[in-house]
Amino acid sequence: MLKYQQIANEIEQYINEQQLKQGDKLPVLEQMMNQYAVSKSTITKALELLERKGVIFQLRGSGIFVRRHNRPGYMSLFSTQGFKSNLGDRVLTSDVIDVSVMKPDALVAENLGIGVSDDVYRVERVRYVDGEVLCHEESYYVKAIVPYLNREIVADSIFDYVQSALGVTIGFSDMYLQVDRLTEGEAGHLGLQENDPTLRIETIFHLTNGKPFDYSRITYHYAHSQFVIQANGPYM
Template sequence: MEEPMYIKIHNQIKRDIENHVYRVGSRIPAERQLALKFGVSRMTLRQAIKTLEDEGILERRLGSGTYVASQKVQEKMSGIMSFTEITHANGQTPSSKLISYHVGKPSLSEKERLKLDDSEEILRMERIRYADDVPICYEVVTIPHRLIQKMSKSDISSHLYQTLAKSGYEVGRVTEHISAAVANENAARLLDARKGEALITRLQVTELTTGEPFEYTRASYIADRFEFTFSK
């Protein structure tokens, strides 16, 4: 299956950053210039840029442009609960809405985070997470297709970890990167929020007890609707 054009653009911009064509903290060319360079519509270009923003590689600054993200201070934390567990603990009812569900080739970031071979495919799904029917989080979840190809779409999108456990897999270490951002037009629309509203962004890689990464999640939370509590 051929890579979508926005993934090809995502991969090329990421390579350019790794090769110091665009340096940390520098502004990348305007959308119009990049769309012309790659010979695509601005909508396709924006999809590539949005994916890089979700991964923390680029950051948009209101009224200024899009920049290669600066390295952020990272703090190791433990005792992290899942969205469902936290929602239940708060006496609320969790639910989710599946936006997209697609099997195909991974982006470079997905390939690196999940330690995939060149021939491997991934499942990429987007969903909105709710607490008492209030949209809290927009997330993109990527999973190696070989791990879940015999599982149903409903089981994967609704209760992945329980389904993995039934198939003999055991969840191990979780690595989280938490940072701050603001809602762009797409996030504001999906989460019923205002453009520019404060977000908490989370990049998560979850491993099996064997050390094999099986899930890469990029999530955006509305800051005034959700908080993280950590214990060391």
């Protein structure tokens, strides 16, 4: 994890721990530079990251302020840090169905920018928030980048593991959204009926150097999935 990302995480953790509210003012940039003993450019990049995530907003000449949505239970849709960092006090658990090494099919290989002879970890799990089914997830990780996964790791947060244990720095993601109906198999995992509505999201996660390392297909439980999108500036 790069220094500015670490600082951004610490600032966000401080906001959560102190239960700061919308409009609460944070220390000025110079104070943060002294507190974290880093340059102005590092703090600026950390604040820009938090602003893109919808955690803060900045007013020139006035300061840095907390930005929070006020509807409990809503998750930020556009996050590159996984579910766990996105749920606040809510409890995330997983039912691991599969963790295995395999050769990707043509679609998976194309999305990961690898060959069909390369190895990937396939992870399948059902995820729960506060005991309610949230989604069914099927993910593929490039084994050359994520060389080891097991059920214990997968039952918790894979992104925490790859960043802290492997030193992998997650950069950005591309998301493809589709409103559809559940297949029989998907409905079984989610405790719903075939042809019930669902939101499907395909996401390709990249390292900071632009290399894809994770391709995920997530199918959400329509009754338990609530999202917020925090935009910066007006839509044109």
